[in-house]
Amino acid sequence: METKRFSKNDSGFTCVNCGFEVEPLIRTSRNHCPKCLCSLHVDVLPGDRANECAGVLRPIRVFPDAKKGYVIHYKCDKCGQEGNNKAALKKCAKDVLPDEQYDNEDLLIKLTKLY
Ligand SMILES: [Zn+2]
Ligand SMILES: [Zn+2]
Secondary structure, eight states: OHHHHTOOOOOOEEOTTTOOEEOOOSSSOOOBOTTTOOEEOOOSSTTOOOOOOOOEEEEEEEEEETTTEEEEEEEETTTOOEEEEEOOOGGGOSSOOOGGGSOOHHHHHHHHTTO
8 A cells, every 4th residue: 555655746747836847756756846946735645646725835944954965844825734845956866867957956055044
């Protein structure tokens, strides 16, 4: 059952916030835009697309994480739910993608200074 629960979403999407064409990561689920770090509130469990909210999850804070690089803390602008997401950094990546498909590190660093 575990494999079904955490089935990965491997399709790309267009960011609703900035219009960037987000390409899928090969080995991990991608659910946020590397440019503006926004995401869509569409999952209940990661990758399941079972949430009907469809609000924009905006990054409100970023925490440096020794293992994961950065953890992005989100808040949904529609229902107010908050959650965390791992950043996709080039230096931690297992996939080979164009540079622009990795998370905007300048923005991540900026968001760590907000608190
Ligand atoms: Zn975006
Ligand atoms: Zn929501």
